[in-house]
Amino acid sequence: MLALDTATPAVTVALHDADGDRTLAAGHQVDARRHGELLLPSVDRVLSEAGRKLTDVTDLVVGVGPGPYTGLRVGLATAEAFAAALGLPVHGVCTLDGIAYAAGLDEPFLVATDARRREVYWARYADARTRVGEPAVDRPAELAEAHPEVTGLPAAGAGALLYRDVFHGAREDLPADQSAAALARLAAERLARGEELLPPRPLYLRRPDAKVPANYKVVTPR
Structure with missing residues (x-):
């Protein structure tokens, strides 16, 4: 099982043996501006380290976000390209769920990633x-006003660390970004229980920056 996620600043890839419940190899690089450059070389390195070829992969797992538009699309497009070329199933998993799984807590807590624009997912x-409820995107201050009960919970993710004045339970010992190894283990557990995972489609929680200009006129030939 090859897992990858580019919905956070981390470009993370892992090859997981679901039958043996072990990670064969994993790669993790944090660079929010170079997802497209780093992902495929990371896949090559992980496969090489594990002594496997892409044709040995039986399933693909990809983080579907939420995450910033450009980075998120890199991972999803790559997973779907591999799936189309190799005829493999591709399973989507919420990126926040992967971070939560890696946190390993058995008590209520929060995951918050940096959504930019002074917001968090x-x-x-x-x-x-x-998970309790659906993922959301909010300004930290507005989140605290609407859901004051969550601000004191233990919190994982770069968003929680960035806004410590709101997320009082932010912990540096919990994951800040995604881990493909954790994402793969979570997907394997869910599949083993017979659960249906998400389609490989981006989980967008807000509109894109690009918009059709106001008063736009369509010019058609006569």
């Missing part, structure tokens, strides 16, 4: 495997 969890 966030979700609340009952434990490392159980």
Whole structure:
């Protein structure tokens, strides 16, 4: 099982043996501006380290976000290209769920990643495997006003660390970005239980920056 995620500043790839419940190899680089440059070389390195070829892969797992538009699309497009070329199933997993799983907590907590524009993508969890409600995007101050009960919870993710004045439970010992190894283990667990995973489609929680200009006129030939 080849897993990858580019929805956070991390370009993360892992090759997971679901039958043996072990990670064969993993790569992790943090660079929010170079997802497109780093992803394929990372896949090559992980496969080489594991002594496997791309044709040995039986399943693909990809983080579907939420995340910034450009980075998120890199991982999804790559996973779908591999799936189309090799005829493999591709399974989507919420990126926040992967971070929560890696946190490994058995108590209520929060995951918040940096959504830029002074906002965070966030979700609340009952434990490392159980999300409470749907992911959302908010300004930290507005989140605290609408959901004051969550601001004191233990919090993982770069968004929580960035806005410590709101997320009082932010912890540096919890994951800041995604881990493809954790994402693969979570996907393998869910598949083993017979759960249906998400389609490989981007989880967007806000409109893109690019918009059709106001008063735009369509010019058609006569």
